[in-house]
Amino acid sequence: MPAPDLMIVTDLDGTLLDHHDYSFDAAVPVLERLRRAGVPVVFCSSKTPSEITALQARTGLVGQAFVAENGAVVVGGGERVLAGPATGDLDRMHTELDRIRDELDLGFSTFSGVTDETVAAWTGLAPDAAAAARQREASEVLLWHAADDDRADAFRQQLAAAGYGLVRGGRFWHVLPAGHDKGAAIRMLLDDHERRTGTVPRTIGLGDGPNDTELLDAVDLAVVVRGHGPAPGPLADDRPERVHRTTAPAPLGWAEGVTHFLRSDR
DSSP, X not given: OOOTTEEEEEOOBTTTBOTTTOOOGGGHHHHHHHHHHTOOEEEEOSSOHHHHHHHHHHHTOTTOOEEEGGGTEEEETTTEXXXXXXXXXXXXHHHHHHHHHHHHTOOOEEGGGSOHHHHHHHHOOOXXXXXXXXOOSSOEEEEOOGGGGGGHHHHHHHHHHTTEEEEEOSSOEEEEETTOOHHHHHHHHHHHHHHHHSOOOEEEEEEOSGGGHHHHHHSSEEEEXXXXXXXXXXXXXXXXXXXXXXXXXXXXXXXXXXXXXXXXXX
């Protein structure tokens, strides 16, 4: 049985959840093992707080800390908001995105600029789940047009000048306030944990895409789940004793990765 001074930090889509149908059935036995042992499982995702709390209810992890919107929203245990949007922040982001799109003549589409039905078609989510995915508090999701790739660097530079960062997920690109990412969010949660308990838990982190690189760099032990697109990295510490790359995709790969580091010889 894993020790209680352990914390699991995991991406969701393509890591815990199947890339195509969002199922997590193959991970249930390991999730139950962790729940019985009192090991916190922190969801760290591009998903919205609404989506994450719904998934916490489905997995029996209600009340756990979580990181939403790629680190733009950080919620500690007991639903204590550690980082989140200020009034008007999202309106300003949308104004800047519209300006930059016009100036660079870009064709990207945003979750906020389309309907629930369109997001459902893009993602494969049910309409109600697509509606939850559009309830963003501090970030925006882009469907990037490949024809605009020659202007991606200019787009990133203009976003930075306006105070925003750009990260690439498995299917979409995400705009969020500068200085916020999954790694910074994890460090914030660990600092909060130490202030409350006087201890720092050992961390196992799991991810499958480029926007998980900072997550995997911020944890003690890292699992790169076999994905369907670009992989995380390069990692700052890629030693095989610290990083395990799974042979199976999500959710079986998630169970494989956690189990790898829960073995008694680890």
